[in-house]
Amino acid sequence: xxxxxxxxxxxxxxxxxxxxxxxxxxxxxxxxxxxxxxxxxxxxxxxxxxxxxxxxxxxxxxxxxxxxxxxxxxxxxxxxxxxxxxxxxxxxxxxxxxxxxxxxxxxxxxxxxxxxxxxxxxxxxxxxxxxxxxxxxxxxxxxxxxxxxxxxxxxxxxxxxxxxxxxxxxxxxxxxxxxxxxxxxxxxxxxxxxxxxxxxxxxxxxxxxxxxxxxxxxxxxxxxxxxxxxxxxxxxxxxxxxxxxxxxxxxxxxxxxxxxxxxxxxxxxxxxxxxxxxxxxxxxxxxxxxxxxxxxxxxxxxxxxxxxxxxxxxxxxxxxxxxxxxxxxxxxxxxxxxxxxxxxxxxxxxxxxxxxxxxxxxxxxxxxxxxxxxxxxxxxxxxxxxxxxxxxxxxxxxxxxxxxxxxxxxxxxxxxxxxxxxxxxxxxxxxxxxxxxxxxxxxxxxxx
Amino acid sequence: xxxxxxxxxxxxxxxxxxxxxxxxxxxxxxxxxxxxxxxxxxxxxxxxxxxxxxxxxxxxxxxxxxxxxxxxxxxxxxxxxxxxxxxxxxxxxxxxxxxxxxxxxxxxxxxxxxxxxxxxxxxxxxxxxxxxxxxxxxxxxxxxxxxxxxxxxxxxxxxxxxxxxxxxxxxxxxxxxxxxxx
Numbered sequence: 001x002x003x004x005x006x007x008x009x010x011x012x013x014x015x016x017x018x019x020x021x022x023x024x025x026x027x028x029x030x031x032x033x034x035x036x037x038x039x040x041x042x043x044x045x046x047x048x049x050x051x052x053x054x055x056x057x058x059x060x061x062x063x064x065x066x067x068x069x070x071x072x073x074x075x076x077x078x079x080x081x082x083x084x085x086x087x088x089x090x091x092x093x094x095x096x097x098x099x100x101x102x103x104x105x106x107x108x109x110x111x112x113x114x115x116x117x118x119x120x121x122x123x124x125x126x127x128x129x130x131x132x133x134x135x136x137x138x139x140x141x142x143x144x145x146x147x148x149x150x151x152x153x154x155x156x157x158x159x160x161x162x163x164x165x166x167x168x169x170x171x172x173x174x175x176x177x178x179x180x181x182x183x184x185x186x187x188x189x190x191x192x193x194x195x196x197x198x199x200x201x202x203x204x205x206x207x208x209x210x211x212x213x214x215x216x217x218x219x220x221x222x223x224x225x226x227x228x229x230x231x232x233x234x235x236x237x238x239x240x241x242x243x244x245x246x247x248x249x250x251x252x253x254x255x256x257x258x259x260x261x262x263x264x265x266x267x268x269x270x271x272x273x274x275x276x277x278x279x280x281x282x283x284x285x286x287x288x289x290x291x292x293x294x295x296x297x298x299x300x301x302x303x304x305x306x307x308x309x310x311x312x313x314x315x316x317x318x319x320x321x322x323x324x325x326x327x328x329x330x331x332x333x334x335x336x337x338x339x340x341x342x343x344x345x346x347x348x349x350x351x352x353x354x355x356x357x358x359x360x361x362x363x364x365x366x367x368x369x370x371x372x373x374x375x376x377x378x379x380x381x382x383x384x385x386x387x388x389x390x391x392x393x394x395x396x397x398x399x400x401x402x403x404x405x406x407x408x409x410x411x412x413x414x415x416x417x418x419x420x421x422x423x424x425x426x427x428x429x430x431x432x433x434x435x436x437x438x439x440x441x442x443x444x445x446x447x448x
Numbered sequence: 449x450x451x452x453x454x455x456x457x458x459x460x461x462x463x464x465x466x467x468x469x470x471x472x473x474x475x476x477x478x479x480x481x482x483x484x485x486x487x488x489x490x491x492x493x494x495x496x497x498x499x500x501x502x503x504x505x506x507x508x509x510x511x512x513x514x515x516x517x518x519x520x521x522x523x524x525x526x527x528x529x530x531x532x533x534x535x536x537x538x539x540x541x542x543x544x545x546x547x548x549x550x551x552x553x554x555x556x557x558x559x560x561x562x563x564x565x566x567x568x569x570x571x572x573x574x575x576x577x578x579x580x581x582x583x584x585x586x587x588x589x590x591x592x593x594x595x596x597x598x599x600x601x602x603x604x605x606x607x608x609x610x611x612x613x614x615x616x617x618x619x620x621x622x623x624x625x626x627x628x629x630x
Contacts, residue, residue: 095511096619097519191522193506195621198587220543225534315530339620344522359521364531368524369504371538374627378546381624385586 008033012442018400018435025200026388030445031335038302038444039064041159043168045304045329046070048343049078049152050188056099056114063156064332068144069093069103070154073115080144080156081116092141103141116140151180152187153327169300171244171422177284178295179306179325183275183349189327190359192341193368199380200387201303201332202441204340207376208307208328209299210241210433212250213401218375227364227371228311229321237428240293240414244423246440248433249298249306259289266294266310267322275349286420293419299433301440303330309372313361322354324361336384342367399438402430456572456599456611458563470562473573473600476607481555484629487547489536492629493529497601497610502527504594504614504630518615524626525614539627546627552582553628570610571600577614577630581623590623592616594630 011021011030024030046061047070058071060083067083069092083091085105092103092112104111104120111120118139121128128134146157148165150173155165162168169176180187207214216223216233223231230236230252238253254262263273277285287293299305305328310321325346331339344362346355365372386392402410411428419425426432463470476495483492496502504525505518527535538544559576575596582589599611614630 094509095514096509098510098514100511191506191519193519193522193524194619195623195625197624199624218545221538221541221545224541224543225537227534227538313531360526360531363523363526364534368621369626371535374546374625375544377624381587382584385584 008445012446014396015438015442018398018403018431019396020399020438022387022392022395022397024387025203026336026384026392028335031332033445034332034441035064037447038441039158039332041157041162042302042444043146043148043155043157043162043165044302045153045300045327046080046156047154048187048189048327048345049149049154050186050348051097052078054099056101057097058093058100058114059097060093060095062331063144063158066158067091068156069114069141071114071116073113074101075115077115078147078149078154079115080147080154081112081140082142082144084142085110086118086139086141112141116143151176153180168246170246172247172300174284174422175242175244175247175249175295175298176300176306177280179298179308179327179345181279182272182347183279185348187325187345188348189343189345191343191367192327192329193343194339194341195368196333196337196339197377197381198337199377199384200336201330201338202438203380203383204328204330204338204376205299205301205303205305206434206437207380208297208305209248209437210243210250210431211297212236212239212241213429213431214376214379218379219372221375222311222365222371226312228309230309239296240419240425240427241430241433242419242421242423242425243433243436244421247298247300248423248436250296250433251293252296253427254288254292254294256292259285262288262292262294267320269351269354272347272350272354275347283420291419299437301437302444303332304328305330307366309361309365311361311365313357313364322357322361324358324365326362326366328366336388340368399431399434402426402428402432456563456565456570458572459566460564462561462563467562469564469571470560472607473562473571474560476600476609477557477560477573477575477598480609481557484555485553487539487550487553489539489629493533493536495609496529496532497603497608498529500527500529500532500610500612502532502612502614504616504626507616507619509619524616524621544627546625549584551628554580555630556580569602571607573598573600579628579630581628583624592621592623592626592628592630593618596630 044063047059051059052072055074068080069083071079085092087110088107090105090107092105102111109122121136144156145160146162215231215236222228239251295308297307307326310323312321327343327345329341346358414425506522508519556578561574563572577594579592594614594616597613600607601610
């Protein structure tokens, strides 16, 4: 296996200098390694707390091949329970959402409370001699090794010793708040829409993390039909990309104005701006109000993404736009297939009319029918197909945009007085974030 | 907004297959299928009523007796004529890469039955649809199976589609996107 090791070292070394071996987007061996070394310890998003608002509510979600029931028990506490009966291994819950106080295994009738405790075991005394043969009282469905949430986003880690979620997210929380904390009530989400694409999971994560360069070309049709005015090539490059610890994203540069004016420019109603000012820190407000940057797409390592855009969706003569937020999970199925889970998200305190129109904006732009998304997926499927062959093993894709040959940046990083967020930021087209994401990927893959 | 379920109130049993209204409704769906196969979307738009609601909920797996099998508040399509017209306008640009080259498509329509409504201006038409969509030469073709409940409205000498609810038969679509109409 010495040859195999050095082949991996070669891949990781190339990835780190921004020259991406094309086969990493369709490679069975690397996918096995991702399962073993990356998804076995990363924090993976599974659900938002607003999907299970009431006691007894549950959704069933997977981390790769492992099914978990995400429940809210009778005390309001959230659990992530491995969906496998302790006796013969049936899935105790075969629905994907609902409300239940108990889950009863269809095979032999073992019953579990929605906090995981085993409460029913038919013929316990006759079959096992009671607790002497099988101690029922101490048994529970196996909980996820690690469970934590931030702003209602629920994450699982398969590693009981994973660093605390808040430490993992670290500085990226500053940016997560823009998407997930717009009032004290927080987000409510709908969905997800779920569909499978014949594309490697990393491609979407990289794209949302930092690919401002694709927007004017891939999404030219969106500008053509007047749905979203921002991605014109000349305008898109005035945005900045940022990277902070475990994630990064793209922004658009807004026209001059105060915080309130700029929030109104992207379509936030006055009452929402008031809520937002109550929960965003002064630094978070400065990023918009002083620096003039508005968040757009972002990714959090390894496979969670966000988008916030402000299209024109209503049939009216004026130029009114309005924002929408979407949460996105790139759930790996294999080296060349991904299940996309795409939620619509809106602040719970938003006015009903805003919620309705923001939902409309989401459907027109992103998700299974979204007009942005349609063209993205076409590219990613094509890329994945081509990456599976022998020639892709001889090709290094240049992902060095933004770097000169001696690794100096083409454009200097923004000073902190021009960009009030943590991490580092840079105006214009570059692939800093795609490289940062893949560097984290490389770090995980080399740790046995 | 009204759904096709609220718009048309079917009365009684399905119309006999030799009823003229059933024959007209059936022909409407078959003619529409040819327009969709050919991606002749401008012509298709003209067959839609101005107040159409075009809805395709997200299906979910729920326990028997849960009382729902669609994702609350979430759809794949939830369209009015304006948003449909934007989608059609996009296909007419030179930059809708997802359908350039175009898919090879066949909309199979079957199990059609027609119901009269309380008012004579409307018909409710149920149908089963299978969409076969092939792109390129590497990946397997994709299928979408669904049931549809349509409301047709008589508009001078022709029928127009006033409402459509598409009940897809998968909770996870096996199609890369829905850059198509069903």
